[in-house]
Amino acid sequence: MRDHYREVGGRDNVKDVSHCITRLRFHLKDESKADTEDLRATKGVIDVIQAGGQYQVVVGATVDAIYQDLVQVGGFQENAEVQDNPDTEKDLARGKKKDPFTRLLGVISEILQPVLGVLMAGGFIKSLLALTAVAGWLANDSSTYMVLSAIGDSAFYYFPLIIGWTSAKKFGLKPVMGMALGGILVYPTLVALTGVDPLYTIGAGTIFESKVYDDIFGIPLVMQAYSSTIIPAIFIVWVAAKFHKWLMGALPALVASFLANIITLFVCGIAGLVIIGPVTTILSNIVAAIIMALINFQPAIAGFVIGTFWSLLVMFGLHWGIIPLWFLDVATYGYDPINPLVYAGGCAIVGACIAIIVRTRSGQENADVNVPALISSIFGVNEPALYGLLIPRPKAMWATFVSAGVGGAIAGLFGAKLYSFGASGPLGFPSFINPAGIDTGFVGLVVSGIVAFVCALVAVMVIGVKKEEGKGFTLKVE
Numbered sequence: 441m442r443d444h445y446r447e448v449g450g451r452d453n454v455k456d457v458s459h460c461i462t463r464l465r466f467h468l469k470d471e472s473k474a475d476t477e478d479l480r481a482t483k484g485v486i487d488v489i490q491a492g493g494q495y496q497v498v499v500g501a502t503v504d505a506i507y508q509d510l511v512q513v514g515g516f517q518e519n520a521e522v523q524d525n526p527d528t529e530k531d532l533a534r535g536k537k538k539d540p541f542t543r544l545l546g547v548i549s550e551i552l553q554p555v556l557g558v559l560m561a562g563g564f565i566k567s568l569l570a571l572t573a574v575a576g577w578l579a580n581d582s583s584t585y586m587v588l589s590a591i592g593d594s595a596f597y598y599f600p601l602i603i604g605w606t607s608a609k610k611f612g613l614k615p616v617m618g619m620a621l622g623g624i625l626v627y628p629t630l631v632a633l634t635g636v637d638p639l640y641t642i643g644a645g646t647i648f649e650s651k652v653y654d655d656i657f658g659i660p661l662v663m664q665a666y667s668s669t670i671i672p673a674i675f676i677v678w679v680a681a682k683f684h685k686w687l688m689g690a691l692p693a694l695v696a697s698f699l700a701n702i703i704t705l706f707v708c709g710i711a712g713l714v715i716i717g718p719v720t721t722i723l724s725n726i727v728a729a730i731i732m733a734l735i736n737f738q739p740a741i742a743g744f745v746i747g748t749f750w751s752l753l754v755m756f757g758l759h760w761g762i763i764p765l766w767f768l769d770v771a772t773y774g775y776d777p778i779n780p781l782v783y784a785g786g787c788a789i790v791g792a793c794i795a796i797i798v799r800t801r802s803g804q805e806n807a808d809v810n811v812p813a814l815i816s817s818i819f820g821v822n823e824p825a826l827y828g829l830l831i832p833r834p835k836a837m838w839a840t841f842v843s844a845g846v847g848g849a850i851a852g853l854f855g856a857k858l859y860s861f862g863a864s865g866p867l868g869f870p871s872f873i874n875p876a877g878i879d880t881g882f883v884g885l886v887v888s889g890i891v892a893f894v895c896a897l898v899a900v901m902v903i904g905v906k907k908e909e910g911k912g913f914t915l916k917v918e
Contacts, residue, residue: 447482448495449473459507466495486802498802548755548831551606551674556828558595558602560809563816563824565592570819570867596823600625600666600673607674611681617704621680622673624709625666625716634663647725650718656710662717664724668823671756672720676712680704724758731762735777739852743781747848747892748841750782751789751826766858780856780872780885784847784892786865789817789825791893792840795900796829820865833906839899847892854884 448454448466453474455467468474474495480488484506486498499506569588572578578585595602604622608615624630638651642660652660666672687700734742746762753759762778769776793814797806813825830837860871872885 447475447479448497457507457510459503463489464497464499464503464506464510466497468495471495486804547610548670548674548827551603551610552670552827552831554606554609555595555602556809556824559824559827560812560816562592562595563821564812566596566821567816567819568592570821570864597667598623598626599668599670603670603673604677607677608681611678613677613681613684614701617680617684617701618677620705621676621708621712624712625669625672625676630663630713631665631667633661634665647729648722649725650721656714659714660718661713662721663713664717664721668754669756672712672716676708676716679711680708683708720756720758723756724762727753727758728762728765731778732765735852739777739781739855740849741852743848743850743852743888744845745848746778746781747784747851748845750785750844750848751822751841755826767861770858770860775857775859777852777855777857779858780851780881780888781848782844783851783856783868783872783885784888785841785844786817786820786822787889788840788844788847788892788896789822789830790814790866791843791896792836792900793817793825793829795897796833796836796905799901799905818866820868822865835903836900836905839903840896843892843895843899846895847888850888850891851885854880854887856881856885856888 449468449470450473453469455469457467458465471490476488476490479485479497484499489496489498565588569578569585569592573580573585600622601619602622604618604620605615606618607613607622608618633653636653638653640652642648642650642652642662650660650662653663654661684700684704687703688696691699731742731746734745750759753762766776766779769778793810797810797814800806800810809824809828813829816822817825830840856872857874858872859875866889869882869886869889873882
């Protein structure tokens with residue numbers, strides 16, 4: 441590829457070039473100038489695809505090295521910010537604007553793209569640890585287990601910090617500022633506040649109930665666990681990028697750079713804690729209230745709703761109003777009827793992963809991304825599959841979510857219950873066995889997992905694995 445960049449029509453024919461996990465994505469002024477067949481015959485090139493206004497050169501796992509090669513050899517200047525795509529602007533002008541949720545998923549996909557590798561690695565390590573625990577090879581309270589768990593879980597625990605970095609690159613803010621803002625959400629001292637009794641509760645007994653752990657300048661501080669969430673960090677960095685840009689234009693040029701950083705970190709850091717916290721807490725309470733109302737009305741309907749949307753709730757950090765109910769139910773009644781409604785989701789994701797592996801032509805992509813995501817999902821670590829495989833494929837994602845909903849409906853219909861807390865994901869089925877023996881609830885739970893697995897497998901096989909990815913990292917030709 442080093443000697444063949446001219447085969448896309450030369451430097452003057454390239455508007456910009458980006459990359460994802462396996463592909464170089466060119467926007468060419470005139471695709472007819474590219475020598476596609478010669479490029480396909482080039483050593484190291486797996487395929488050339490022309491789709492969606494992009495000239496895509498599939499090169500596999502070496503894409504980043506080739507990308508860096510293009511920066512130096514092709515005369516490109518790497519831009520720290522992701523620039524707007526001119527072709528996308530034309531599409532918007534023609535009325536091809538996507539719905540807000542689809543656009544949001546597209547932004548999330550772009551932001552997650554740079555961290556998929558470390559998610560796969562961390563998920564694989566966590567999967568191996570889960571295996572050792574199930575097999576009894578390593579005690580959960582051993583120092584070895586705790587160290588390895590920290591290594592595997594680090595990226596997930598500090599996800600808001602990592603997302604702060606990638607979001608900053610997307611929105612045009614300095615990455616280190618994004619990291620600082622994301623890091624506030626998982627700062628140990630603030631996280632520790634959630635482990636003690638709150639000072640008082642606002643709106644007790646209503647959906648607006650919020651536990652106040654402290655205050656900032658007299659403003660109530662409502663905290664929740666932000667670990668593994670992405671939306672709060674993305675929103676904070678997006679606001680910070682807008683605010684910082686405004687400050688740079690409003691402040692005197694002599695002190696703008698210095699003061700803009702201070703004011704942005706101070707204002708947006710506080711705003712993130714006093715606004716994002718209360719808003720997500722209230723939304724979590726609303727979601728929990730709706731789900732409990734559905735369970736009381738008809739468990740099967742509740743199973744379909746919560747099973748379908750559970751992964752989205754987790755992604756938006758809105759599941760925290762529900763999880764405490766699991767522990768409360770088990771402690772109070774000896775069982776919980778809510779958790780079984782989301783069990784089939786892990787099985788559906790496993791089925792989708794297998795279908796994507798089968799339908800993907802690139803062996804390199806399977807080895808680098810798809811197979812590790814499958815292994816992680818089998819052991820209950822769904823983030824690599826969700827962020828790396830499903831979000832870039834909206835049709836496959838929704839097929840998987842609906843399959844999970846069908847499984848959830850079956851679990852609700854059979855009255856499945858959680859009796860203890862054990863392994864996560866498909867391997868966690870022993871936690872649903874009634875201490876008195878196998879009952880119809882457990883049978884229904886097993887059936888729900890099998891049905892969700894088969895439905896997702898078949899649906900994704902039929903739908904296909906076409907991606908709707910964002911641009912990734914962009915090079916602009918000067």
